[in-house]
Amino acid sequence: MIVVVGGHSRNIGKTAVMEGILRALPDLHWTxxxxxxxxxxxxxxxxxxxDCAGGDDHPYALSEERxxxxxxxxxxxxxGALRSYWLRTRQGELAEGMPALRRLMAAAxxxxxxxxxxxxxxxxxxxxxxxxxxxxxxxxxxxxxLDRADALIVLHGDxxxxxxxxxARWLTGTPAFSAEAPGYVTTEFARWLxxxxxxxxxxxxxxxxxx
Numbered sequence: 001m002i003v004v005v006g007g008h009s010r011n012i013g014k015t016a017v018m019e020g021i022l023r024a025l026p027d028l029h030w031t032x033x034x035x036x037x038x039x040x041x042x043x044x045x046x047x048x049x050x051d052c053a054g055g056d057d058h059p060y061a062l063s064e065e066r067x068x069x070x071x072x073x074x075x076x077x078x079x080g081a082l083r084s085y086w087l088r089t090r091q092g093e094l095a096e097g098m099p100a101l102r103r104l105m106a107a108a109x110x111x112x113x114x115x116x117x118x119x120x121x122x123x124x125x126x127x128x129x130x131x132x133x134x135x136x137x138x139x140x141x142x143x144x145x146l147d148r149a150d151a152l153i154v155l156h157g158d159x160x161x162x163x164x165x166x167x168a169r170w171l172t173g174t175p176a177f178s179a180e181a182p183g184y185v186t187t188e189f190a191r192w193l194x195x196x197x198x199x200x201x202x203x204x205x206x207x208x209x210x211x
Contacts, residue, residue, distance in 0.1 A: 001028070001197050002105060006116035006149075007130035008142040008163070013184050014130050015072045017153055018114050019079035020185025025194060031083045031108035032076035033101065035115035037091045060089040060097030062104070072114070083108070095121065110197075116141035119148065125200045126150045126193065130184075131171075133159040138166070151192065152176040153184060 003021065007014040015034075022030055064085050065071070068078035076084040085104060089097045098121050105111045116139065119127065129142065129149040134156040143163075147170045154176050161171060177189040 001110045001201060002124040003126045004113045004115060004118060004124040005128050006142060008139060009135045009137040012130055012132040012135055013181060014114050015075060016182060016184045017130055018112060019075055020183060021112060022076060022079035022081050024185055024190035026080045029082045029109045030112045032081040033113045034072045034086045035113065035118055036088045037094060038088060059093060062087045062097060062100045116145055119145045126196055128153060132156055133161050136162040138163045146170050149174050153179045155179055
């Protein structure tokens with residue numbers, strides 16, 4: 001099973017939602033992945049400007065987090081991830097790292113990924129979008145995939161959504177779960193996610209048996 005957690009802006013709680021899922025469903029033995037796309041001139045391997053920037057020496061970097069820490073991938077481990085990775089690529093070049101990510105997913109029981117852009121390359125079993133009605137910014141990648149969300153985790157839901165050009169049906173036609181910091185993942189959402197993954201797993205087994 002593959003679950004992707006995205007969101008419409010930076011610093012709205014995506015990593016906290018990842019942690020909440022890991023704590024709520026530890027029996028699924030998650031491999032968790034943070035995806036970062038660096039801006040122009042930053043090397044994926046060294047996370048700073050270097051002579052290779054813009055070339056092909058370091059098109060991506062995939063590193064495994066070994067110990068819990070305050071980094072996002074370290075927080076995944078602290079929350080209960082079986083394994084935790086950080087995939088870095090240059091902005092707009094996530095395709096460079098996808099073969100390595102696919103190999104990682106093939107070896108994992110279940111994969112939990114923090115990213116919007118990865119939806120350009122795979123269709124997860126569940127896509128969760130984190131929305132904060134108090135934050136007006138809407139990333140292009142979030143807008144592009146919002147209508148594909150299987151569930152919404154909504155902060156400050158009592159405020160009107162501030163995003164022009166986002167059809168109301170994208171927000172009202174999708175299961176939505178109110179959340180507050182720092183917990184984010186409620187018992188209700190955890191139950192919904194488990195049931196959704198169980199149904200998807202049963203569907204896969206039925207297709208395999210029929211084939």
